[in-house]
Amino acid sequence: MAVDLRARNTLGLPCQAHELQVITSLAQLQAGFPRWDEASLLVLAGGSNVVLPEVWPGRVLQPALRGRQVREEKEAVLIQVGAGEPWPELVRWTLAQGWSGLENLSDIPGWAGAAPLQNIGAYGVELADVLQEVQSVDRRDGRLRRWQRADCALSYRDSIFKGAARDTQVIAGITLRLPRRAQLHLDYGDLRAELDRMAVSTVDAQSVATAVSRLRARKLPDPALLGNAGSFFKNPIVSQAQADALARQEPGLVAHACAGGQKLAAAWLIDRCGLRGQGNGKVACHRDQALVLVNLGAATAGDVLAWAGHVQDCVRQRFAVELEIEPRVYASC
Numbered sequence: 001m002a003v004d005l006r007a008r009n010t011l012g013l014p015c016q017a018h019e020l021q022v023i024t025s026l027a028q029l030q031a032g033f034p035r036w037d038e039a040s041l042l043v044l045a046g047g048s049n050v051v052l053p054e055v056w057p058g059r060v061l062q063p064a065l066r067g068r069q070v071r072e073e074k075e076a077v078l079i080q081v082g083a084g085e086p087w088p089e090l091v092r093w094t095l096a097q098g099w100s101g102l103e104n105l106s107d108i109p110g111w112a113g114a115a116p117l118q119n120i121g122a123y124g125v126e127l128a129d130v131l132q133e134v135q136s137v138d139r140r141d142g143r144l145r146r147w148q149r150a151d152c153a154l155s156y157r158d159s160i161f162k163g164a165a166r167d168t169q170v171i172a173g174i175t176l177r178l179p180r181r182a183q184l185h186l187d188y189g190d191l192r193a194e195l196d197r198m199a200v201s202t203v204d205a206q207s208v209a210t211a212v213s214r215l216r217a218r219k220l221p222d223p224a225l226l227g228n229a230g231s232f233f234k235n236p237i238v239s240q241a242q243a244d245a246l247a248r249q250e251p252g253l254v255a256h257a258c259a260g261g262q263k264l265a266a267a268w269l270i271d272r273c274g275l276r277g278q279g280n281g282k283v284a285c286h287r288d289q290a291l292v293l294v295n296l297g298a299a300t301a302g303d304v305l306a307w308a309g310h311v312q313d314c315v316r317q318r319f320a321v322e323l324e325i326e327p328r329v330y331a332s333c
């Protein structure tokens with residue numbers, strides 16, 4: 001039966017799909033093979049990192065498996081989490097248990113099972129720092145597979161599940177390893193300044209989480225009020241030589257050293273092109289964070305991609321830098 005996915009993607013894009021199947025157990029997921037082996041299958045979790053087409057003529061699978069299982073070890077706590085556990089709730093729950101490690105990843109929308117896809121990251125921490133294992137069902141044979149962290153090829157907003165293993169696995173769960181004596185990561189962006197503003201007597205994981213939440217609430221539009229998929233472009237990585245040349249040409253260029261050269265702040269590049277707060281009537285670059293494209297109310301995937309293409313053109317012309325789209329863009333199959 002046809003289903004409307006508008007309320008199931010945070011950009012709020014209209015999408016009519018042929019059928020939606022919500023799966024809540026591993027047995028159900030394995031029993032569904034070979035239906036998951038269709039090219040027209042779309043795996044959708046929280047819908048916060050996708051651009052959906054107006055029509056998806058195939059099946060949509062939501063791996064909504066819930067559950068948290070804890071194994072306490074001397075040096076660390078291991079938590080096996082169902083793919084359908086909402087990430088922000090999971091982070092709050094770990095902090096309430098007194099376990100640190102996820103505080104910098106507070107308030108990232110979406111479900112736990114999607115977190116490995118782009119190795120979610122924020123404020124200097126990424127999933128790779130805490131991931132122990134991914135459990136998935138192979139769409140080609142229905143078998144359960146286990147991926148150790150090293151198998152997942154996690155890197156900046158990337159993983160094997162977006163690369164060599166793209167569209168071959170349905171992630172059923174993940175296991176996190178939170179060391180008991182985890183170090184706090186404070187040296188990133190505005191985090192320390194926010195902690196200073198909060199004037200807490202002792203900085204701990206909970207206060208870091210609060211600082212991250214306050215920063216995010218100030219800068220990022222709430223998808224419930226203004227449709228968006230977070231950062232629409234990745235921060236581009238360029239060579240040291242190109243970054244040096246750009247810095248001479250553009251005083252104030254924001255760049256950070258990283259593996260492979262320098263990571264430029266895409267928001268700064270877009271802002272410098274005069275696009276912050278600008279749009280095409282349907283879609284705009286958010287006024288408080290230019291990297292976030294917002295749905296002004298009636299946008300379709302075509303409107304979003306048209307504006308994204310304009311932003312890419314402007315940045316290319318001014319800086320000779322290519323902006324890569326971060327969310328998964330689905331064209332009608």
Ligand code: FAD
Pocket residue numbers: 010042043044045046047048049050063083108109110111112113114115117118119120121122169170171172220221223228229230231328
């Ligand atoms: P979806 O959007 O439903 O899916 C994303 C992709 O993963 C799709 O290709 C889908 O097929 C695939 N997928 C999902 N679940 C599974 C599964 N179980 N098995 C196989 N494939 C699967 N990201 C960050 O990294 N850092 C941030 O700080 C951040 N901030 C954000 C802020 C806002 C306001 C928004 C809207 C988004 C933000 N994001 C951020 C992006 C997004 O929240 C993350 O990428 C999140 O992990 C996506 O989860 P989801 O459940 O919504 O995935």
Ligand code: NAP
Pocket residue numbers: 121122123124187188189190219220229230231232235256257263265266267289326
């Ligand atoms: P910000 O703090 O204004 O920083 C701008 C950019 O500079 C960020 O994109 C960040 O890259 C980089 N940066 C800042 N300090 C850095 C450091 N010490 N070392 C290396 N790189 C540094 O960024 P923001 O927009 O407010 O976002 C804050 C954090 O939340 C960032 O980590 C961002 O990635 C994350 N976030 C992600 C999304 C998403 O959808 N992917 C949406 C909102 C926020 P990185 O992006 O590589 O961290």
